[in-house]
Amino acid sequence: MSLILEDRxxxxxxxxxxxxxxxxxxxxxxTGNKIDELNKGVKLFLDAILEDEVTRxxxxxxxxxxxxxxxxxxxxxxxxxxxLHQLTAGGGTPMGGAVxxxxxxxxxxKKQYKKNGVTYWQPWLIVMTDGMxxxxxxxxVDKVKEAAIKTSKLVKDKKLNLFSIxxxxxxxxxxxTFGGKLAPLDGVKFEEFFQWLSQSVSVVxxxxxxxxxxxxxxxxxxxxxW
Amino acid sequence: MNLFRIAGATTIGSSHIKNGKPCxxxxxxxxxxxxxxxxxxxxxxxxxxxxxxxxxxxRHIVDFLCNNFDxxxxxxxxxxxxxxxxxxxxxxxxxxxxxxxxxxxxxxxxLFVAVKGNKFIxxxxxxxxxxxxxxxxxxxxxxxxxxEYANETYFITMxxxxxxxxxxxxxxNSTLGFILMSDGSYExxxxxxxxxxxxxxxxxxxxxxxxxxxxxxxxxxxxxxLASKFTKQTTDDCSVILLSTKHxxxxxxxxxxxxxxxxxxxxxxxLKNYLR
Numbered sequence: 463m464s465l466i467l468e469d470r471x472x473x474x475x476x477x478x479x480x481x482x483x484x485x486x487x488x489x490x491x492x493t494g495n496k497i498d499e500l501n502k503g504v505k506l507f508l509d510a511i512l513e514d515e516v517t518r519x520x521x522x523x524x525x526x527x528x529x530x531x532x533x534x535x536x537x538x539x540x541x542x543x544x545x546l547h548q549l550t551a552g553g554g555t556p557m558g559g560a561v562x563x564x565x566x567x568x569x570x571x572k573k574q575y576k577k578n579g580v581t582y583w584q585p586w587l588i589v590m591t592d593g594m595x596x597x598x599x600x601x602x603v604d605k606v607k608e609a610a611i612k613t614s615k616l617v618k619d620k621k622l623n624l625f626s627i628x629x630x631x632x633x634x635x636x637x638x639t640f641g642g643k644l645a646p647l648d649g650v651k652f653e654e655f656f657q658w659l660s661q662s663v664s665v666v667x668x669x670x671x672x673x674x675x676x677x678x679x680x681x682x683x684x685x686x687x688w
Numbered sequence: 689m690n691l692f693r694i695a696g697a698t699t700i701g702s703s704h705i706k707n708g709k710p711c712x713x714x715x716x717x718x719x720x721x722x723x724x725x726x727x728x729x730x731x732x733x734x735x736x737x738x739x740x741x742x743x744x745x746x747r748h749i750v751d752f753l754c755n756n757f758d759x760x761x762x763x764x765x766x767x768x769x770x771x772x773x774x775x776x777x778x779x780x781x782x783x784x785x786x787x788x789x790x791x792x793x794x795x796x797x798x799l800f801v802a803v804k805g806n807k808f809i810x811x812x813x814x815x816x817x818x819x820x821x822x823x824x825x826x827x828x829x830x831x832x833x834x835x836e837y838a839n840e841t842y843f844i845t846m847x848x849x850x851x852x853x854x855x856x857x858x859x860x861n862s863t864l865g866f867i868l869m870s871d872g873s874y875e876x877x878x879x880x881x882x883x884x885x886x887x888x889x890x891x892x893x894x895x896x897x898x899x900x901x902x903x904x905x906x907x908x909x910x911x912x913x914l915a916s917k918f919t920k921q922t923t924d925d926c927s928v929i930l931l932s933t934k935h936x937x938x939x940x941x942x943x944x945x946x947x948x949x950x951x952x953x954x955x956x957x958x959l960k961n962y963l964r
Contacts, residue, residue, distance in 0.1 A: 470887075471886060472921070474921070476881075579883070583837050583839060
């Protein structure tokens with residue numbers, strides 16, 4: 463006779479989470495085809511996360527835009543009830559402020575996980591921009607430098623996975639100071655990038671202790687090899 | 689008189705099947721010269737020979753404790769940790785030379801319990817959990833030790849493993865048995881929000897002490913439950929191994945104290961059967 467446990471005898475624990483904050487440049491220079499493709503890419507990403515049976519329960523996503531100001535357009539929470547409005551372009555590029563806000567949100571999210579007994583992987587921060595920051599070295603308070611000091615330490619201590627994506631005609635100068643991985647986006651291949659991102663999240667979500675995950679090949683959206 | 693019973697099983701996780709990796713959880717047990725020992729090891733996911741490392745660790749620690757229980761029990765916990773760490777590194781290093789790989793490729797966690805007479809020695813490095821059963825049901829003996837993140841833990845192959853290898857030794861007193869579980873099984877057997885062991889732990893133990901269940905059928909039942917139920921909660925490998933200890937004196941009093949269980953009468957019937 464086979465002995466079978468009843469479902470009520472088992473613990474049901476929350477899935478380990480991977481918190482991901484995406485900081486997107488929506489400055490005036492992103493107007494036109496770039497913002498249209500960005501919107502398509504973000505929608506594809508969120509749909510892909512929901513369709514994957516692993517990432518649906520593990521990915522914890524927040525989105526910040528930086529244009530007229532730094533704005534939280536999607537907060538961490540239930541991925542199944544995401545409602546994201548179309549992003550519009552305009553204003554300057556307060557990238558430093560956006561990265562600082564992203565770091566604060568990720569830190570707060572980790573505190574919530576700890577409080578609720580939820581295990582989590584290293585947070586991810588993705589920064590996408592097509593130009594120089596307007597709250598950087600030319601300003602009285604250099605927020606880019608302040609952000610770079612924090613991100614580079616976190617990356618060095620392996621407490622943050624950081625991906626900086628240069629949208630044409632942007633340059634790498636400021637993004638290099640953040641540390642982490644850096645890559646130029648081929649043209650407006652936002653959809654390809656976000657597809658790669660959803661696949662990467664899936665790889666992380668299935669990793670187990672001692673597994674250093676191998677990211678999928680990024681060649682679909684960049685010329686860089688990681 | 690000791691009449692130990694031991695049962696356990698492992699099952700491969702869906703992520704291992706998907707990635708063409710073997711099951712990296714291993715269990716091992718032995719009864720030898722009045723000692724009963726059980727061990728469980730979980731090989732590190734990205735390490736190429738960690739399944740072999742886990743196999744080596746479980747066999748080595750069980751043999752070590754069966755052959756050296758008395759001498760080991762006399763040492764302090766720190767001395768035991770250093771001695772075991774030094775001893776277990778030898779077969780791992782030997783295998784790494786044979787395979788021409790770094791010993792890091794054989795990384796695994798390790799959990800174990802050995803019992804002799806009224807004494808036990810237990811040890812734990814990494815994730816997973818050791819539970820024990822006594823008159824009040826199931827208790828935690830050793831919690832997982834992870835880094836901050838879900839994919840970080842400690843392995844016996846680390847150079848300073850003796851700093852992370854936690855040793856427990858004591859008299860059994862009213863302890864009736866032990867359970868070792870890997871981190872995959874932990875997801876189903878430990879409620880992380882209430883910080884308590886799920887009732888399935890006690891159910892597994894009640895099957896073990898019921899002498900009507902052969903060890904072969906128990907191993908199969910545990911395996912079936914891991915494969916059909918535990919794998920719904922995780923994509924990782926799952927494993928458990930249990931040991932029941934027995935001291936004829938004191939058992940009846942102990943059993944009568946188990947009054948809070950819903951199925952206390954059932955427990956009592958099974959225990960009476962076991963004692964016959």
